[in-house]
Amino acid sequence: MIALSSLGVSAASAADRVATNCTSASRAQAPAARAVAAPVTVWLAGDSTMANPSSGRCPVGWGSQFDALFNSDVTVKNQAVGGRSIQTWLYEGNVSSSKGSDGECRLTSTSYSSRWQAMLNSSTGMKAGDYLFIQFGINDSSSTCPRHVGPARYRQLMTMMAQAALARGAHPVLLTPVAAITCSGGTATKNRGFVNETFAAGSATRAPVIDLQTLSVSLYNSLRFCPNNGDYGGSGPLGTFFCNDHTHFDTYGAQRIAGLVAGDVRRQNLPLAAYLR
Numbered sequence: 657m658i659a660l661s662s663l664g665v666s667a668a669s670a671a672d673r674v675a676t677n678c679t680s681a682s683r684a685q686a687p688a689a690r691a692v693a694a695p696v697t698v699w700l701a702g703d704s705t706m707a708n709p710s711s712g713r714c715p716v717g718w719g720s721q722f723d724a725l726f727n728s729d730v731t732v733k734n735q736a737v738g739g740r741s742i743q744t745w746l747y748e749g750n751v752s753s754s755k756g757s758d759g760e761c762r763l764t765s766t767s768y769s770s771r772w773q774a775m776l777n778s779s780t781g782m783k784a785g786d787y788l789f790i791q792f793g794i795n796d797s798s799s800t801c802p803r804h805v806g807p808a809r810y811r812q813l814m815t816m817m818a819q820a821a822l823a824r825g826a827h828p829v830l831l832t833p834v835a836a837i838t839c840s841g842g843t844a845t846k847n848r849g850f851v852n853e854t855f856a857a858g859s860a861t862r863a864p865v866i867d868l869q870t871l872s873v874s875l876y877n878s879l880r881f882c883p884n885n886g887d888y889g890g891s892g893p894l895g896t897f898f899c900n901d902h903t904h905f906d907t908y909g910a911q912r913i914a915g916l917v918a919g920d921v922r923r924q925n926l927p928l929a930a931y932l933r
Contacts, residue, residue: 696931697731698722699775699782699826701745701817702791704738704904705834705913715904718834718913719789725918730931735771741796741803742813746772751802760809761801776820784825787928789917790817791868793833793850794903807853814857828863829926830854834913835872836903837894839882844873864924871916 707717723732748769752762796805818828833848858865897909
């Protein structure tokens with residue numbers, strides 16, 4: 657053993673150095689701790705299954721229930737709009753009712769909708785550390801314009817939106833479309849498209865993907881929604897969860913779907929999980 661005195665260092669000065677190093681380490685960790693608590697905006701882009709309710713109790717999109725799952729450092733800005741495909745959401749009013757030779761709806765202008773322009777605004781839009789959740793794929797399956805979107809075009813547009821978020825230092829999170837309730841005997845089944853395209857856009861941008869279709873179908877089965885007689889307007893389990901159709905949610909259903917999304921944020925250990933209540 658080498659004595660401290662033989663190195664010209666007293667025990668007291670060594671202790672002082674240890675204390676100083678510990679203090680320095682604590683100071684170094686302080687910015688990281690503060691960063692966790694930095695205010696974050698979560699932007700939502702999607703259709704009616706995500707949108708805020710416009711009137712009455714139905715439909716209620718799950719995005720309207722998302723803010724309540726986070727602490728006060730998170731602000732959710734829900735820009736989902738009912739009836740939109742990814743293309744009509746992006747190019748509102750500029751998607752024609754006719755298809756081009758590529759089978760896609762023609763654009764009369766490449767000008768973005770006001771909602772997407774607002775998200776891209778350098779002063780008031782997405783900033784570093786924010787999140788952009790993107791969920792389409794329901795209205796996009798329409799065979800007619802202006803809502804129709806083909807698989808390749810869907811993947812292209814979702815990739816573009818994710819890249820725009822990344823360019824601003826924000827974090828894109830892609831979601832497969834939430835399932836409607838359809839039954840095969842006593843089992844709820846998947847019924848949405850654009851799942852592969854969503855995962856492909858996630859791979860292209862290294863963005864996390866929440867498979868909301870699979871999660872929602874698993875929930876419907878756990879709640880034993882199948883078989884059913886199609887009565888969505890009553891006070892039973894279906895009437896409490898869904899509006900008077902097979903697609904849209906009442907408040908309780910929207911809360912449960914929002915919980916699925918938050919749960920997968922936590923399961924995937926996304927940094928946003930630190931803000932969950």
